[in-house]
Amino acid sequence: MTSAAKKTNPIRLAISSLAVGLVLSTALPATAEQAQPVSPELTPKLRDLLRKEMLSVEDASHQIMSYLIAGDDDEVEKLAQKIHDSFILQQSMTPEDKQDLMAAVPEDFVTQDRAFHALSAELAEAARNGDRSAQHQKFGEMIQACSACHSQYATDRFPLLAQ
Ligand code: HEC
Structure with missing residues (x-):
């Protein structure tokens, strides 16, 4: 046995x-x-929308940094809110665009995009409350969310993140 x-x-x-x-x-x-780049999978219209959103998000992020170091809570709030509202999934996309987007990107990409936009809302909230240390923390988390998503889904555009 x-x-x-x-x-x-x-x-x-x-x-x-x-x-x-x-x-x-x-x-x-x-x-x-x-973890493949998503851009090649998008329709030309969606790719264009995403790039426009990214450029405006980057511009807003630069400005937020300038207002953070000046203690301008009102401007931080406005810009963070602007980033939140630019949410690609909440933009005026036709139902067909939405279907195209969902078919093209992994669910995790959408989750990360939502989390990123939630962070921008939290940054706006911290600015509204005049809580500077929370603003610094949320801004830091936002920048981490940018590079986290890029290192998974935009290594074609940012190849250094793949190393
Ligand atoms: C959920 C994923 C995701 C998040 C979060 C994200 N990005 Fe991106 N980003 C992308 C993808 C995908 C591309 C590649 C788009 C392309 O090449 O078509 C990109 C491209 C870019 C570009 C290049 C645009 C161009 O025209 O070439 C910039 C600049 C950029 N992102 C800035 C940011 C900043 C700043 C943040 C955070 C404040 C951020 N992104 C957050 C996914 C993300």
């Missing part, structure tokens, strides 16, 4: 590690696939 059990153990081990290997090898390409 005992010796038979001992004999089957290594086989079971081999089978289960084979199973783990199979799971990993099928899981890995899926993960890699999710």
